[in-house]
Amino acid sequence: MTALDISFPRLTWNLWLDVVHMFQYDFMRNAFLAGTALSVVAGLVGYFVIVRRQAFAGEALSDVAFTGAMGGAVLGINPLAGMIVLTIAGALAMGSFAQRVSERDLAIGTVLAWVLGLGVLFLTLFTAHVSGSSGFSGVTVLFGSILSISAHQAAVIVAVAGGIALALLLVARPLLFASVDPDVAAARGVPVRLLGLFFMVLLAVTVAEAVQAVGALLVFALLLLPAAIAQRLTTRPYAALGVAVVLAITSTWFGLTIGFYSGLPSSVCITLLAFVGYVGVIGSMAIRRRLADVWSHDNPNSQLPASGMHQETRQ
Amino acid sequence: MKTLSSTLAQDSERNPTEPVVSIVGGAVRLGGQTIWQDVNLEVQPGEFIAVLGPNGSGKSTLMKVILGLLPLSAGAVTVFGQPARGGNQDIGYVPQRRSFEADVRIRGRDIVRLGLDGGRWGPPFPFLYPREAKAISQRVQRVIESVDAVAYADRPIGQISGGQQQRLLVAQALVTNPRMLILDEPLDSLDLANQQAIAWIIRRIAKETGAAVLLVAHDVNPIMSSIDRVVYIARGHVAVGVPTEVITSETLTKLYSSPVEVLRTCDGGLVVVGYTGECVSYHEHH
Amino acid sequence: MSAALTGLFHYHFMQNAFIAGTIVAILAGVVGYFMVLRSLSFAGHSLANVGFAGATGASLLGVPPLLGLFVSAVLAAFGIYWLGLGARYGRRSDVATGAIFSASLALGFLFVHFSTAQANNIYNVLFGNVLGISDTSVLITAITALPALALVLLSARPLLFASVDPAVAEARGVPVGMLALGFLLVLALVVAVAVQVVGVLLIFALLVTPAATARRLSTRPMIELLISVILALIFTWAGLAAGYFTPLPVSFFITTFAFVFYTLVRLANLLARPAQLSS
Numbered sequence: 001m002t003a004l005d006i007s008f009p010r011l012t013w014n015l016w017l018d019v020v021h022m023f024q025y026d027f028m029r030n031a032f033l034a035g036t037a038l039s040v041v042a043g044l045v046g047y048f049v050i051v052r053r054q055a056f057a058g059e060a061l062s063d064v065a066f067t068g069a070m071g072g073a074v075l076g077i078n079p080l081a082g083m084i085v086l087t088i089a090g091a092l093a094m095g096s097f098a099q100r101v102s103e104r105d106l107a108i109g110t111v112l113a114w115v116l117g118l119g120v121l122f123l124t125l126f127t128a129h130v131s132g133s134s135g136f137s138g139v140t141v142l143f144g145s146i147l148s149i150s151a152h153q154a155a156v157i158v159a160v161a162g163g164i165a166l167a168l169l170l171v172a173r174p175l176l177f178a179s180v181d182p183d184v185a186a187a188r189g190v191p192v193r194l195l196g197l198f199f200m201v202l203l204a205v206t207v208a209e210a211v212q213a214v215g216a217l218l219v220f221a222l223l224l225l226p227a228a229i230a231q232r233l234t235t236r237p238y239a240a241l242g243v244a245v246v247l248a249i250t251s252t253w254f255g256l257t258i259g260f261y262s263g264l265p266s267s268v269c270i271t272l273l274a275f276v277g278y279v280g281v282i283g284s285m286a287i288r289r290r291l292a293d294v295w296s297h298d299n300p301n302s303q304l305p306a307s308g309m310h311q312e313t314r315q
Numbered sequence: 316m317k318t319l320s321s322t323l324a325q326d327s328e329r330n331p332t333e334p335v336v337s338i339v340g341g342a343v344r345l346g347g348q349t350i351w352q353d354v355n356l357e358v359q360p361g362e363f364i365a366v367l368g369p370n371g372s373g374k375s376t377l378m379k380v381i382l383g384l385l386p387l388s389a390g391a392v393t394v395f396g397q398p399a400r401g402g403n404q405d406i407g408y409v410p411q412r413r414s415f416e417a418d419v420r421i422r423g424r425d426i427v428r429l430g431l432d433g434g435r436w437g438p439p440f441p442f443l444y445p446r447e448a449k450a451i452s453q454r455v456q457r458v459i460e461s462v463d464a465v466a467y468a469d470r471p472i473g474q475i476s477g478g479q480q481q482r483l484l485v486a487q488a489l490v491t492n493p494r495m496l497i498l499d500e501p502l503d504s505l506d507l508a509n510q511q512a513i514a515w516i517i518r519r520i521a522k523e524t525g526a527a528v529l530l531v532a533h534d535v536n537p538i539m540s541s542i543d544r545v546v547y548i549a550r551g552h553v554a555v556g557v558p559t560e561v562i563t564s565e566t567l568t569k570l571y572s573s574p575v576e577v578l579r580t581c582d583g584g585l586v587v588v589g590y591t592g593e594c595v596s597y598h599e600h601h
Numbered sequence: 602m603s604a605a606l607t608g609l610f611h612y613h614f615m616q617n618a619f620i621a622g623t624i625v626a627i628l629a630g631v632v633g634y635f636m637v638l639r640s641l642s643f644a645g646h647s648l649a650n651v652g653f654a655g656a657t658g659a660s661l662l663g664v665p666p667l668l669g670l671f672v673s674a675v676l677a678a679f680g681i682y683w684l685g686l687g688a689r690y691g692r693r694s695d696v697a698t699g700a701i702f703s704a705s706l707a708l709g710f711l712f713v714h715f716s717t718a719q720a721n722n723i724y725n726v727l728f729g730n731v732l733g734i735s736d737t738s739v740l741i742t743a744i745t746a747l748p749a750l751a752l753v754l755l756s757a758r759p760l761l762f763a764s765v766d767p768a769v770a771e772a773r774g775v776p777v778g779m780l781a782l783g784f785l786l787v788l789a790l791v792v793a794v795a796v797q798v799v800g801v802l803l804i805f806a807l808l809v810t811p812a813a814t815a816r817r818l819s820t821r822p823m824i825e826l827l828i829s830v831i832l833a834l835i836f837t838w839a840g841l842a843a844g845y846f847t848p849l850p851v852s853f854f855i856t857t858f859a860f861v862f863y864t865l866v867r868l869a870n871l872l873a874r875p876a877q878l879s880s
Contacts, residue, residue, distance in 0.1 A: 050693075055696060059646070109645075109646065113860065114856050114857065117853045172438065173437070177429045181487075188404065188433065190402075221704070235471045264711065271707035
């Protein structure tokens with residue numbers, strides 16, 4: 001939630017001045033630092049989430065993170081530790097489920113359902129017995145508090161994010177192979193199942209880290225939406241990775257700026273920006289396709305550019 | 316074990332006399348059932364072998380054993396003179412009935428490329444290793460050209476037709492210049508023209524590179540003129556030999572342990588009829 | 602024991618809770634069975650969260666939250682249906698579902714930020730407040746649930762056919778597309794109705810767990826459906842009772858009983874049958 005109870009800063013529409021003004025506040029500097037680091041990781045991990053069709057697992061993990069944080073608070077241990085432990089445990093469990101997507105989603109759903117029940121329990125116990133100290137509450141876990149990140153927390157986030165990004169880049173190729181073509185990859189000696197579990201752990205740690213910034217309910221948006229746009233824009237896998245990162249960073253920077261000058265919660269701004277981008281890209285592609293269809297209908301003899309939009313009839 | 320760099324360099328040494336695959340007394344038992352037993356098979360370099368048999372007879376199982384993905388319950392299998400093991404870069408593999416869903420948004424070209432460097436750890440940035448990246452791109456382009464798939468290699472693989480996908484998948488198997496190609500029912504669900512085209516491409520490339528080919532098929536129609544030998548699996552036993560020896564009433568009756576008749580049609584085709592009512596037709600092309 | 606039971610049903614709020622809970626459990630059992638069959642678990646979870654945004658938006662506008670919940674869930678159902686078409690063009694319905702889910706949560710939070718409603722309100726919408734259901738709410742629940750239930754049961758056979766074998770069903774004249782949209786709308790309705798009992802976050806548990814368990818217990822569709830309903834009822838009643846006798850929340854008990862039973866069934870399955878071949 002925004003901590004700006006002072007009068008809202010004025011937008012001068014002079015870009016340089018506005019940015020400088022924003023960075024005068026150290027909480028904004030911390031927010032940008034942490035947000036950028038998280039965006040890099042979210043873009044990378046999110047791309048693979050989409051390729052591996054694990055969107056539901058990603059969303060479920062963010063709910064698990066909520067329960068873990070609440071549980072940690074109730075049990076008297078560091079909420080962040082509780083969150084990381086439970087999220088990793090959840091990720092490993094999900095990673096070992098059946099491979100077929102529908103069976104996997106059902107298993108994820110049942111576990112998720114119970115984990116949410118646990119979350120309710122912890123939340124109830126928390127509000128009843130543990131007072132909201134140090135700004136920690138169910139709301140901050142659910143919706144994030146990127147503007148109250150300390151310099152120390154930001155540094156930790158950058159370090160962890162750097163580690164995750166490096167690990168992911170090192171396994172990017174085999175992971176892509178295993179995700180898109182598991183049978184052949186296994187035949188080539190790629191450890192498909194192990195990579196799957198490793199990826200789930202990376203996802204878990206990413207979610208646990210990002211929860212601090214954008215909250216459990218919205219970390220999923222940062223993971224999913226920039227990568228979804230990226231894979232609509234390009235079909236080259238490694239280019240898509242880069243585009244996802246760029247889009248995630250863009251959403252975060254603009255979201256934080258808009259949040260600063262409007263007083264709206266930052267996580268909301270970031271998410272809605274990313275969503276608008278997603279709808280915009282899908283919509284404009286659909287419109288382009290419609291126009292191309294109409295155009296080709298009117299000009300049946302003309303050659304259409306090989307845009308990849310027209311596909312031959314499948315057998 | 317072939318490294319990426321040696322793959323990109325000149326074609327590796329091939330020992331022309333050593334059998335590519337050797338199975339002696341092989342048997343596989345899964346879940347209390349014997350899939351097949353007493354299997355003796357030797358595949359010579361450059362041979363084109365069709366693996367035939369009814370559904371569930373264990374054709375894919377045999378392929379998995381050779382790929383090192385499944386261990387034998389009895390007997391021994393050696394591949395290129397070594398015990399069979401998974402991850403063999405010298406075998407190109409096209410698994411069964413694989414088709415990408417319509418929403419997979421990765422280029423066919425990148426799928427082919429994964430066949431070459433998909434197992435390599437490390438950051439995937441080409442600028443870190445420019446010369447190698449260029450060599451990889453050139454090889455990928457060459458193999459795509461050899462299967463005549465250039466026109467659609469840059470489209471998302473989910474958006475092209477089944478026959479086109481299959482060509483790119485064969486290209487993926489070929490891109491490491493393998494000494495053996497294993498294709499598990501690659502011609503299923505393709506129309507006759509595509510079946511023949513792909514079979515011909517496989518045959519041509521195998522001849523050029525000297526690779527051995529093991530092709531599992533339901534209908535040996537399009538490849539009859541290309542194959543050297545047949546491995547026929549039925550009811551837990553295997554018959555190996557040239558088509559005229561194996562696809563006969565006598566051999567198949569022994570194999571099925573029940574009356575099986577092979578009939579010749581007037582245009583030279585072969586029709587197999589057995590007590591199970593299974594009717595598989597084979598045609599010889601002249 | 603009988604004294605405790607008398608106590609349980611003595612209070613009016615408990616009577617309301619049991620009536621509303623029973624209606625919701627039956628509805629969830631039936632609709633959940635089809636949701637699981639049609640692999641719509643993620644969509645179910647998302648619709649529930651969309652409902653949250655609708656409820657908070659409605660209370661911001663001074664409109665009854667239940668109305669906002671219903672309207673937003675229905676709109677989202679339409680959205681999921683239309684975005685789910687077009688796989689030919691590479692559109693992914695799971696990504697679209699996730700996108701709608703995230704955006705509606707963000708909107709919900711935005712409304713919470715603007716509204717002056719107490720935090721309690723949010724928690725009630727998210728997690729349910731079955732022990733505080735009014736008579737009006739019970740009436741609304743009954744009025745909306747019964748037609749929805751009738752609708753689903755009357756179309757049970759075509760819906761089953763369309764879910765299991767859409768290509769053949771369509772060839773036989775079953776309106777597969779319309780059933781798909783209709784079912785999503787019913788799902789949205791169930792979510793709206795059930796939020797009073799277990800809240801938006803946990804309606805999902807009632808929808809998915811009994812049905813998932815039933816799947817493991819039988820392979821005959823109508824038996825599965827029946828088991829799903831019976832299990833949903835048992836878990837709800839047990840959860841209500843446990844919530845009455847302890848200070849812990851009802852929704853926690855419902856979900857825990859459901860999950861424990863599901864795990865037991867799966868364990869029993871594993872022990873009864875030796876490990877299967879992977880295909």
